[in-house]
Amino acid sequence: MKAVILGCGRVGSLLASLLSENGWQVAVVDSDPESFAGLSKGFSGVRVNGRITDDDTLRLAGLESADVVVVLTSDDLSNLMAGQVALHRFGRHKVLVRVRDPIKAKAYRELGIQTICPTDLELELVRRELGVQPKR
Amino acid sequence: MYIIIAGGREIGYYLAKSLIADKHEVLVIEKDIDRYNLFSKELGESIFYGNCCEVPTLKSIGAGRADWLIAVTGLDQENLVICQMAKLLFMVPKTLAVIYDPKNEKLFESLGVDIVVNTTSLISVQIGHKLNMGALIPLLTVQNLVVVEADIDESSPAVNQKVKDLQLPPDTILIAAIRREEAVMLKGDTTILPDDKIVAITLRDKEEDLKKVF
Numbered sequence: 001m002k003a004v005i006l007g008c009g010r011v012g013s014l015l016a017s018l019l020s021e022n023g024w025q026v027a028v029v030d031s032d033p034e035s036f037a038g039l040s041k042g043f044s045g046v047r048v049n050g051r052i053t054d055d056d057t058l059r060l061a062g063l064e065s066a067d068v069v070v071v072l073t074s075d076d077l078s079n080l081m082a083g084q085v086a087l088h089r090f091g092r093h094k095v096l097v098r099v100r101d102p103i104k105a106k107a108y109r110e111l112g113i114q115t116i117c118p119t120d121l122e123l124e125l126v127r128r129e130l131g132v133q134p135k136r
Numbered sequence: 137m138y139i140i141i142a143g144g145r146e147i148g149y150y151l152a153k154s155l156i157a158d159k160h161e162v163l164v165i166e167k168d169i170d171r172y173n174l175f176s177k178e179l180g181e182s183i184f185y186g187n188c189c190e191v192p193t194l195k196s197i198g199a200g201r202a203d204w205l206i207a208v209t210g211l212d213q214e215n216l217v218i219c220q221m222a223k224l225l226f227m228v229p230k231t232l233a234v235i236y237d238p239k240n241e242k243l244f245e246s247l248g249v250d251i252v253v254n255t256t257s258l259i260s261v262q263i264g265h266k267l268n269m270g271a272l273i274p275l276l277t278v279q280n281l282v283v284v285e286a287d288i289d290e291s292s293p294a295v296n297q298k299v300k301d302l303q304l305p306p307d308t309i310l311i312a313a314i315r316r317e318e319a320v321m322l323k324g325d326t327t328i329l330p331d332d333k334i335v336a337i338t339l340r341d342k343e344e345d346l347k348k349v350f
Binding site: 076077081089104 | 211212213214216217220221239243247
């Protein structure tokens with residue numbers, strides 16, 4: 001399996017390392033070359049330094065042949081744009097996009113983009129810990 | 137019409153002034169407090185301090201009744217998402233996004249933005265005009281069709297030649313010459329003169345061949 005991970009922050013670097021150590025072919029993209037220091041020693045994938053909203057960068061990372069694309073930078077708007085590029089321009093089927101803003105996460109989910117909202121997830125975990133009923 | 141301009145900056149400010157002069161209802165959203173203070177002296181009620189990338193901001197300014205949303209923040213990805221949110225959540229009938237990376241032009245159109253304005257190519261065309269390098273100046277592009285202008289000087293191989301004698305590349309039509317501020321429609325026996333500005337229509341991949349003619 002081949003994965004392209006856009007954003008090499010905490011989650012991105014851990015995910016890239018994990019997949020690589022499990023035999024996946026991985027390419028990770030970040031605009032900050034220092035972010036690659038977060039990858040594990042066992043990471044044997046490709047590091048691409050560039051903007052995730054740039055077509056050429058994505059092509060360099062091998063988006064054309066990726067089975068999975070995961071978009072994980074800290075900028076919702078770049079993530080949403082890159083996610084749509086992966087879906088529509090590169091025709092990738094499995095694209096996961098991190099969107100911190102719950103409103104945008106929901107709106108784009110309705111557009112057919114698989115968004116992951118850390119805000120909703122955190123809220124859900126805390127809510128369960130406190131034994132409070134979910135909002136209806 | 138009610139027109140929302142997302143992202144103030146200079147372009148938003150000047151656009152707002154001209155739209156207000158045309159009697160439109162305009163609201164600029166500016167997230168930089170210094171620029172907000174500066175522009176609000178002149179725009180008054182027509183500028184709103186807030187982040188236009190946030191849905192609650194769009195809601196609070198009544199995006200639901202807007203006729204147009206024009207996104208002119210400095211970032212392509214912001215302009216894309218603002219236009220999409222306007223369409224998706226507020227059913228704004230018409231959206232326009234300014235872009236800086238020319239590669240985004242077709243992408244944004246395919247993602248539902250009604251009008252995409254490519255500032256980088258506009259500026260390049262302007263600079264091309266000013267420099268007058270003898271190259272073809274693109275005036276208009278529709279898919280792979282281009283309308284170009286060629287400025288003829290004394291040294292051009294086309295000078296004093298009749299249109300029918302020029303070795304034009306295929307799929308190319310010379311339309312008119314701008315001669316002493318007047319348009320002259322070109323026919324086969326029209327002679328090309330120095331200082332003519334020739335307006336031609338051709339295909340993008342024929343531009344290089346056309347350049348050699350002039």
